[in-house]
Amino acid sequence: MTRPVIQLRRVVWSPIQGTKSGNTSISRQSRRFQSTATATATEPGQNNTLPLTGLKVLDLSRVLAGPFCTQILADYGAEVIKVEQPGIGDETRQWRTSGEAQKWRPEHKYMSLYFAAVNRNKRSVTVNLKEPKGVEIVKALARQSDVVVNNFIPGKMEQLGLSYEELRKENNGIIYASCSGYGASGPSRDRAGYDAIALAEAGLLHITGDEKGGPTKPGVAMADMCTGLYMHGAILAALNQRHSTGLGCKIEGSLFESSLSLLINVGLAALNLDLDKEPAKRRRGKRFGLGHPNLVPYGAFKTKDGMLFVAANNNRQWTGFCQRMGIEGLGDDRRFSTNDGRVENREEINSILQEKFAEKTQNEWLAVFEGSGLPYGSINDVVDALEHPQAEARNMVIDVEQFEAARDGMLKLIGPAMKFEGVSMNVRLKPPLLGQHTEEVLGGLGYPASEIDKLRKSGVVEWLDMHRTKSNHKSCRDNVEINVIKNHRIVEIPEI
Structure with missing residues (x-):
């Protein structure tokens, strides 16, 4: 063409x-x-x-x-x-x-x-x-x-x-x-x-x-x-x-x-909860590392050779993860059947999942989740991210030729995030x-x-x-x- x-x-x-x-x-x-x-x-x-x-x-x-x-x-x-x-x-x-x-x-x-x-x-x-x-x-x-x-x-x-x-x-x-x-x-x-x-x-x-x-x-x-x-x-x-x-x-x-506008859910918790408590016990925000204050599971888990990030934003996704990972019994546990229950039992769930993720390599787990419709992804470094097949498919790296300031005459740029149908960005x-x-x-x-x-x-x-x-x-x-x-x-x- x-x-x-x-x-x-x-x-x-x-x-x-x-x-x-x-x-x-x-x-x-x-x-x-x-x-x-x-x-x-x-x-x-x-x-x-x-x-x-x-x-x-x-x-x-x-x-x-x-x-x-x-x-x-x-x-x-x-x-x-x-x-x-x-x-x-x-x-x-x-x-x-x-x-x-x-x-x-x-x-x-x-x-x-x-x-x-x-x-x-x-x-x-x-x-x-x-x-x-x-x-x-x-x-x-x-x-x-x-x-x-x-x-x-x-x-x-x-x-x-x-x-x-x-x-x-x-x-x-x-x-x-x-x-x-x-x-x-x-x-x-x-x-x-x-x-x-x-x-x-x-x-x-x-x-x-x-x-x-x-x-x-x-x-x-x-x-x-x-x-x-x-x-x-x-x-x-x-x-x-x-x-x-x-x-x-x-x-x-x-x-x-x-x-300030980026505080979103954390900011509203501070504005609306525990207002009657002494200052030291107010909702001042906590660090969760790669976790989420409102969702479990949500975070990174070590595999045999790398790390994988998974997230379950609702009960359907939680059940789906348990089925794909071969731990259906966990999905049937009434303690974990709601997001509130999973948040309350954060440490136990994360510990069980971490033990399971350690059984396979990153690519093996990616193959397990492929086509599932579940939210998951590998934790890439910057080179792997920019060389990702999806980045190539979406034209996210631009080659600029004859760039006179560069010794080799070349410059690579990260392309626009938004595309317009019928228009070359x-x-x-x-x-x-x-x-x-x-x-x-x-x-x-x-x-x-x-x-x-x-x-x-x-x-x-x-x-x-x-x-x-x-x-x-x-x-x-x-x-x-x-x-x-x-x-x-x-x-x-x-x-x-």
Whole structure:
């Protein structure tokens, strides 16, 4: 079968009314700009138009929560401009893990796997926000944007002259989304916020870890990513509201609030049970390791050569596990016939199951449960997880070719979690080099080459020549095409 090929032409930021050659004064008229994106498919019936095609997002965020949010929007088709600090960029560009330096060419010191993980399908512009002309550039971009995202400490955007009120003057339809450590009000509003600190203060570290050990941090930044997910959903809700009202709005949240919201059942137990008891005996949360406070069995069991995770969320599943494991008598025991009974007898049930699981290898147990409809799975390391046949079947690993920052020219990315029927969820733009698209975007805004050169020499904007994406100032169009193949291999074709 012929593979569908998407041909996408990079979108440019159209010149702003009022901009003249040699004069960068810009009209405050709110306007939208037109996408030059095109999509064709060689396979009949395939749409290939992403759901957020045409949406313009100005990304002033950095590190993880904000960039994760804007990458989701970008994956769904939005055109995202990432504004970064000249000479430094997003801090995560330099967050390299042990041994990672060998992955990158020495001249590309501002690239890391951490940065690449949440910044695909974006263009990078470096702008000095401490300079009035830099703020002017951001306002010009906001004037043509649907959404602005930032994660500065509350009050910082106001200090820069980029508050919601200021940007509304430029574009009254703007969706202005902010996230911080603790939110825009309250006694902790001015504190810096980091993922693990938010998890700690929100009680999540207290309930995470082995029952007999101390608090444990999750292996990835859960507060950051949860906040990014919440923010992307709030942005889509605000866009839907704007469709009805024609007006933008301000959205704000925090790592702390996102983390509190994750307490779910544990939090409600604390709020509603044992309220009459002395403080030390309140429902303050317990650590269950890989177990569950409300369900038994639910957890990991050692086999002869590995570990298996199983869960019985109801009586039918409990009986099913007992039958498959050859311990039907346990399923018939009246003490364990209800979830309440199983929770009360947690230690006895887990002990019996552990003894049984130790009789076979991991693969033997996987074969026993295959086709049962019961919830089970092996506990994989990261390599095994990414090489899992299901991950391959769902196109969860993306190969990016000709990635110039890498010594071998290759970069592998984890693909989007959500798919849209009839649409190929592919990488349209590689994770950008620092300031790679600055000249291109300024040209698209109507800045003549001479003015761009002045801005660069004065330190308002910056890019390295090797990071430069050329633009034609006469047409303000980027002639680089990207061909994206269905198997997620991406190749950039040079200008002709």
